[in-house]
Amino acid sequence: MDQGRINEILDKIAGLAALDYDSEIDIKDNNDELAAIAVGLNMLGEELKAQVVSKNQLTNINSKLEKFAYSTAHDLKSPLNAIAGLVSLIELYSQPENDDLKACIGQLKTVVSNMKNMVIGILNYSRSDSNELDFERLNLHELIQSVIRQDGFGDLAQISIKDQLPVVWFNKISAIQVVRNIFDNAIKYCDKPLCEIAVNVYNKEAHYEIEIKDNGPGIDPKDQSQIFDLFNSLNQPHNSESFGIGLANVKQILQSSGEKIWVESELGAGATFIFTLKKENHVQRN
């Protein structure tokens, strides 16, 4: 007689494994251990269903928020471009002799430029969670040298690249964004007369760990968990143009591709950003 009840329990477990949370075991009149197991499984199914519903609701809300952020940033881009153009025209046509007026126009250009950078940052952040990225073999050494050359980082910092960097498997544009943001931050936040950046790589089993170390002011351990949050820029004297988008963008780019990034730092001792990239061979073999 109990075999029938045991079969019902097994069916319920199979149902849960198949993500069927709605079926319920009928408890009947028994109040024994088998009935208790059945009640427990029924309740587990209910709890799982409630969690799935909550997760789906959160996913929908996040998706709507991301679309809202993207469309708002996108809509702000055109008027900001127009304002930037008009400010340049005002500067050109008025040719102010009044120093205060000159300074005001200069400040206005800086503010508009900062706003444009912020809007572009939000647009990049909204795009960086895409699952439609194309991955390819990337010679990391060539890629980093190319970023240094194109962005003129070599004129702003002493950059040393230890060893020959490996070939990795990643999206090229995303890899450039990651490297560019980390280099840019190292230079922007540097409090020394000469900014020094060292790039190193560690060979792990399935991936490489890329390490970018700077000689900047360092990050207090209590702040380190927040630096990858959107709109979180720490209050440091050199960060007036920071909107707290760059590192959030970097983290989202890496995470959405299954990679990781973290920072190791102490105040006054520089910061080391470490991120993972998959080995080309490992991906192809799998």
Added chain:
Amino acid sequence: MYRETEKIKFTMLEGGILNTECFPKTTMTLEDGIESTRISAEMNEGQELPLLCDITNVVKMSQECRKHFAGEEHAKTFSKCALIISNPISKIIGNFFMGLNKPLKPTKLFTNKSDGLQWLQKS
């Protein structure tokens, strides 16, 4: 003082302890939970009194009902709660409630009423 609904008996014991006990084979839904909270609040006259809650006769308690009993509205009606679980089904419901729903006020499981009462009577 005594009241009852279709599913629950409410008795105010000496010493100001509210005792609730379900009728046999009770299935508790969210509506039953809300009604139970309302009646408890009325019998307590707004005070947070110790609660002796015997769920031995409960054969099913919905997820929404457990969530309600672990929530703020119900927590306003008692200071601490002794849950009596004296058969396999009530034991699993009680343990599920404690583990997953995590009630806001001090709550303990007991397999008999006298141990539960003793704990409630301690200040």
